[in-house]
Amino acid sequence: MANTLLPVEDALAILLANARPVSGTEMLALPDADGRILAEDILARITQPPFSASAMDGYAVRAEDVETAGATLSVIGTVAAGQTPEQDVIPGTAIRIFTGAPVPPGADCVVIQEDTEKRGEHSILITEAAAKGAHIRPAGQDFRDGQLLLARGRLLDARSLSLAAAAGHGALPVCRQPRIALLATGDELVPPGQKPGPGQISASSGVALHSLARMNGAQTLDLGIARDDAADLRAAVDRARDWNADVLMTIGGASVGDRDLVGPTLQSIGMSLDFWKIAMRPGKPLMVGNLGDMKVLGLPGNPVSAFVCTLIFAEPLIRKLANLTPRNRLHQAVAAGPIEPNGPRRHYMRGRFTDRANGLVEPCESQDSSLIATLADADCLIVRPPGDEAIKAGDPLSVMMLARDAD
Numbered sequence: 001m002a003n004t005l006l007p008v009e010d011a012l013a014i015l016l017a018n019a020r021p022v023s024g025t026e027m028l029a030l031p032d033a034d035g036r037i038l039a040e041d042i043l044a045r046i047t048q049p050p051f052s053a054s055a056m057d058g059y060a061v062r063a064e065d066v067e068t069a070g071a072t073l074s075v076i077g078t079v080a081a082g083q084t085p086e087q088d089v090i091p092g093t094a095i096r097i098f099t100g101a102p103v104p105p106g107a108d109c110v111v112i113q114e115d116t117e118k119r120g121e122h123s124i125l126i127t128e129a130a131a132k133g134a135h136i137r138p139a140g141q142d143f144r145d146g147q148l149l150l151a152r153g154r155l156l157d158a159r160s161l162s163l164a165a166a167a168g169h170g171a172l173p174v175c176r177q178p179r180i181a182l183l184a185t186g187d188e189l190v191p192p193g194q195k196p197g198p199g200q201i202s203a204s205s206g207v208a209l210h211s212l213a214r215m216n217g218a219q220t221l222d223l224g225i226a227r228d229d230a231a232d233l234r235a236a237v238d239r240a241r242d243w244n245a246d247v248l249m250t251i252g253g254a255s256v257g258d259r260d261l262v263g264p265t266l267q268s269i270g271m272s273l274d275f276w277k278i279a280m281r282p283g284k285p286l287m288v289g290n291l292g293d294m295k296v297l298g299l300p301g302n303p304v305s306a307f308v309c310t311l312i313f314a315e316p317l318i319r320k321l322a323n324l325t326p327r328n329r330l331h332q333a334v335a336a337g338p339i340e341p342n343g344p345r346r347h348y349m350r351g352r353f354t355d356r357a358n359g360l361v362e363p364c365e366s367q368d369s370s371l372i373a374t375l376a377d378a379d380c381l382i383v384r385p386p387g388d389e390a391i392k393a394g395d396p397l398s399v400m401m402l403a404r405d406a407d
């Protein structure tokens with residue numbers, strides 16, 4: 001496989017074929033379960049509403065007393081939300097009731113207060129007729145005890161968490177998240193925020209990978225920066241294994257340079273490793289392997305290459321491990337101007353919308369795989385198939401959206 005260029009689809013298919021969703025569940029309090037995948041079916045533990053409740057502020061009455069306007073009823077008590085009615089409504093009477101309060105026995109209708117007039121201290125005149133059941137929410141109208149409310153596999157969000165809370169759950173069983181360990185490699189790197197010395201640069205890709213991994217339902221461990229030194233690399237790999245990482249993602253050292261030690265070092269500690277050369281640009285060299293149960297994804301060092309490889313390979317892999325459905329970032333757009341023919345590798349060109357309403361896109365001026373500012377500025381990646389002919393203004397284009405909420 002070393003000397004042939006592997007099509008992107010084939011590489012992705014091999015990677016995903018060997019990936020299984022991670023097993024294991026944990027119980028999390030509702031606020032912490034946001035964004036997690038439900039591990040079991042959830043049944044209601046209570047009926048909602050638990051009692052017939054008033055939907056309005058007004059008077060609980062017998063419908064037969066208010067079939068027509070004009071009746072005068074004596075008000076024999078009051079019931080508010082959180083209280084239990086103390087009397088029954090009998091013919092010719094009403095009980096003052098507030099929204100959310102239990103409907104008293106004997107009442108089968110609520111007349112809203114706007115349809116009544118006070119007549120002395122303890123009686124009211126009904127000014128509008130009301131029908132049986134008006135403004136009453138029957139017990140169990142929302143759901144009943146034992147009813148299946150949320151199916152296993154559901155992505156928990158504001159609405160599903162609120163439903164679980166209403167149904168009597170304070171915590172939920174969720175799938176364990178895949179654990180992704182991230183390791184930058186290279187003598188030239190310093191941690192973000194530290195002033196680089198001569199010949200040094202900031203390690204910028206780790207945080208990008210951290211963001212993408214977490215956005216796709218993973219937990220991350222930052223292993224920091226390993227020097228171009230076998231012992232340093234081995235120590236970092238040990239930390240990933242101690243943490244029970246599902247995937248170790250390395251950045252850099254994936255190419256053919258004398259100091260590209262990641263592959264040989266990992267192999268020397270028993271890792272099965274494949275060196276893929278993928279028919280894509282940026283991001284040609286990729287290392288893929290296993291060390292026991294831990295997968296290894298060795299990304300190329302150039303920051304844009306590392307980012308694009310993460311989007312194309314790591315995002316689908318992590319989503320599969322996390323029990324999440326695949327994300328579809330692909331959209332149709334239109335070329336704002338001509339674009340030169342493509343070479344033999346699929347090219348993911350950073351692009352910007354020149355007219356978002358009409359989907360007009362142009363490639364960013366330089367496509368060099370070291371340009372992080374261009375990446376941060378781009379709206380999308382224009383996807384050019386291998387051997388794609390020259391493009392004219394107005395031609396259709398496939399683009400991958402880059403925004404955090406893109407799908």
Ligand SMILES: Nc1nc2c(c(=O)[nH]1)N[C@H]1C(S)=C(S)[C@@H](COP(=O)(O)OP(=O)(O)OC[C@H]3O[C@@H](n4cnc5c(N)ncnc54)[C@H](O)[C@@H]3O)O[C@H]1N2
Nearest residue numbers: 184203204205206251252253254255260284300301302305
């Ligand atoms: N003779 C050849 N040279 C190169 C080839 C090739 O096929 N033959 N491939 C080129 C391509 S394409 C790429 S991509 C790079 C990939 O090389 P490595 O994975 O070994 O990456 P490094 O050499 O370690 O780094 C490349 C570049 O990226 C910078 N870097 C590394 N890590 C980070 C990080 N965490 N944050 C920011 N920047 C990082 C590093 O300083 C280098 O400038 O190889 C080409 N060469």
Ligand code: MOO
Nearest residue numbers: 282283284305369
């Ligand atoms: O493929 Mo490299 O990733 O072109 O810079």
